[in-house]
Amino acid sequence: MLLTAQTNAIALKAKLFRGFSDPSRLSILECLLDGPRNVSEIVAVTDLSQPNASNHLACLRDCGLVTAVQDGRYVYYHLSDDRVANLLTLADEVLAEVARGVYECTRVSQA
Amino acid sequence: MLLTAQTNAIALKAKLFRGFSDPSRLSILECLLDGPRNVSEIVAVTDLSQPNASNHLACLRDCGLVTAVQDGRYVYYHLSDDRVANLLTLADEVLAEVARGVYECTRVSQA
DNA sequence: ATAATATATAATTGTATACTGATACGTTTA
DNA sequence: TAAACGTATCAGTATACAATTATATATTAT
Numbered sequence: 001m002l003l004t005a006q007t008n009a010i011a012l013k014a015k016l017f018r019g020f021s022d023p024s025r026l027s028i029l030e031c032l033l034d035g036p037r038n039v040s041e042i043v044a045v046t047d048l049s050q051p052n053a054s055n056h057l058a059c060l061r062d063c064g065l066v067t068a069v070q071d072g073r074y075v076y077y078h079l080s081d082d083r084v085a086n087l088l089t090l091a092d093e094v095l096a097e098v099a100r101g102v103y104e105c106t107r108v109s110q111a
Numbered sequence: 112m113l114l115t116a117q118t119n120a121i122a123l124k125a126k127l128f129r130g131f132s133d134p135s136r137l138s139i140l141e142c143l144l145d146g147p148r149n150v151s152e153i154v155a156v157t158d159l160s161q162p163n164a165s166n167h168l169a170c171l172r173d174c175g176l177v178t179a180v181q182d183g184r185y186v187y188y189h190l191s192d193d194r195v196a197n198l199l200t201l202a203d204e205v206l207a208e209v210a211r212g213v214y215e216c217t218r219v220s221q222a
Numbered sequence: 223a224t225a226a227t228a229t230a231t232a233a234t235t236g237t238a239t240a241c242t243g244a245t246a247c248g249t250t251t252a
Numbered sequence: 253t254a255a256a257c258g259t260a261t262c263a264g265t266a267t268a269c270a271a272t273t274a275t276a277t278a279t280t281a282t
């Protein structure tokens with residue numbers, strides 16, 4: 001694809017949405033809706049393996065969706081912007097509207 | 112991953128976001144912000160190959176983000192819900208906040 | 223300093239998915 | 253009906269990505 005300022009902006013946005021587009025990462029984000037959590041707590045809540053959670057957290061952190069704050073040997077994560085929560089809420093609303101369509105979507109993943 | 116009502120809801124939401132998480136699909140969605148477009152018009156605006164656009168449209172359609180209306184030999188697509196536009200706008204706002212972080216993110220894709 | 227705990231990284235592997243080229247299908251026009 | 257046009261599907265390939273296991277790094281406690 002040709003790279004212009006416009007396509008670059010689109011690529012950025014796609015990357016942002018990609019942060020939301022995995023169930024593991026969504027679980028992490030939703031668990032952070034209630035406030036900061038350290039990795040062990042996130043692992044406990046989400047049932048992800050520790051390295052797996054750590055990988056997804058690195059992705060979310062690099063993408064700017066969450067922020068890490070080290071406190072001793074613990075690292076606490078929190079949503080980096082209130083609008084991240086808004087995006088999740090808005091997605092719920094769209095889902096309520098089109099849930100049936102998404103449920104029947106077999107093109108992205110059969111899972 | 113254990114499948115509960117909760118994880119199922121999360122999987123649905125992840126699938127929804129996946130519709131937004133590809134530059135080609137985002138281009139299509141943004142081009143539909145201005146109103147309905149048929150496939151040829153979408154191909155012209157986005158510079159995607161026709162089969163590629165058609166594939167992405169099938170995904171967006173199955174996921175409920177766009178709706179297709181056939182008119183003769185043309186098929187017109189439009190956003191299926193106003194909130195889809197809202198999600199795109201909100202994403203822009205988050206991006207404005209965290210653009211630098213996303214730009215530096217090398218974990219999702221090196222492109 | 224050593225052990226224990228918390229988190230991050232690396233290497234590997236299987237699977238998902240984006241793209242291309244060829245082709246099929248459906249609709250309109252001649 | 254045949255030809256042209258618009259759209260969808262299919263097969264194949266290359267790449268991206270998620271999960272796992274093993275290991276490294278960092279911090280606290282003994």
